[in-house]
Amino acid sequence: MNMNPMILMQLQQRLQTFQQEHPKFLPFMTAVKDNALEEGTVFAMKVTTPEGKTLESNIKLTANDVETIRMMMDPANQN
Numbered sequence: 001m002n003m004n005p006m007i008l009m010q011l012q013q014r015l016q017t018f019q020q021e022h023p024k025f026l027p028f029m030t031a032v033k034d035n036a037l038e039e040g041t042v043f044a045m046k047v048t049t050p051e052g053k054t055l056e057s058n059i060k061l062t063a064n065d066v067e068t069i070r071m072m073m074d075p076a077n078q079n
Helices: 005-021 025-035 063-073
Strands: 042-048 054-060
Touching: 005 025
Parallel strands: none
Antiparallel strands: 042 054
């Protein structure tokens, strides 16, 4: 995978901005990773648009899902 260094720099800046604007998000995701990333965990998502429309879904994690998430979280540590 060959990525443009300028795009990587822009992504890094955007991620820093996201973290500043939503300081509770990364600690929450870390807590999920440390305490709930296991087969059988249910991820429930709800999105509400500015107009009030809601979209909801959930998934129950399988062992394959857990492995995929772990790989995405630390791609450099894959053997």
